[in-house]
Amino acid sequence: MSTDSDRDLAELYLARALPRRWRHVQGVARRAEAVAAHLAPADGELLVTAAWLHDIGYAPPLATTGFHPLDGANAVRELGVGERLWGLVAHHSAAIHEAREFGVAEQLDQFRDEQGLGRDLLWYLDMTTSPDGQPVSFGQRMADVRARYGPEHFVGRALGPSMGDRQAAVDRALRWLVDAGHRPDHN
Template sequence: MTRVLGPVGDVHRARDLAQTLLAGLPERWRHTIGVARRAEEVRGTVLSAADGEVLLIAAWLHDIGYAPALHQTGFHPLDGARHLAAAGWPARIAGLVAHHSAARCVAEARGLAEEMQTFPDEQSPVSDALLYADQTVGPNGVTMNVEQRVADMLDRHGPDSPHAAAHATRSPVMRAAVQRVQRRLATMRHPPSAA
């Protein structure tokens, strides 16, 4: 009989899977740790307990598609989501990984939009918080603001990359999600006074 894990067990399982798959990619692993820490910081302030667990699971798993063993398309959000779906992870987790950080914009530039439609594209406080965590942590787990992160990403991928091609549509989506999370955080820290 297969043991069914609860959310906390799934967070640990997600962390362990990411650590195993990203073992040969130390910079990516440090980024993943930073994203999970950032997700931990915001989860209780902007999400319900259940959604906070989903956020942590997705944060640990968001970049597993970089693992060489998972390369199918060469597009890490899609490759990671395909692996998770094949391994029996919930569709919601696979969808959050597939579409993290407005990946659909880059997928279109890469000619992978149809393949991405296999996975649900959740537009929610959870997807916003995942984007916020990912786009405020740079390579090696260094904290950055979204503008620094976007500039670094464009520099690393180059002016002829799908990232650069998608920049005009992707960047406003990312900025808007980061701003929504920042507003939620500000409201939680300074709730409006009761009238």
């Protein structure tokens, strides 16, 4: 699977049904392409693929449980692509904390959270790209999530418990990027 076909797949599922989500995904993927230049080719390609597909589980035809990281991971598993990708999609951006609130933690735990650099970079890129696809600070992005979902929604309820994991991933990713000579594109 090439990253072009990943892009086409994401466009097919998201562009018309969820245009704002599609703008976010394009922003994450564009920034992933810049970051991938610092990685070994296979790792860079995996990061870009994961960026294109991380939110595909929001697509109405794929949204079987209503928990997008799980629906997305199940969808990419059906495509038969590599197992690392399933885990990256399943666990992106502290999804396990939201899964506990939503009641699907056991299902999500069927997928492996690889906890490596690629995973941290995906979390970082997702959590520093606005809903419209612009680079923003992690703090701004979290404030937006908090405001958009409110304290009752499972996403809002998971924010507190997930914040340590989120911040740690962003810190590790940023440290690595700075060491690699990559200039952060957000404030």
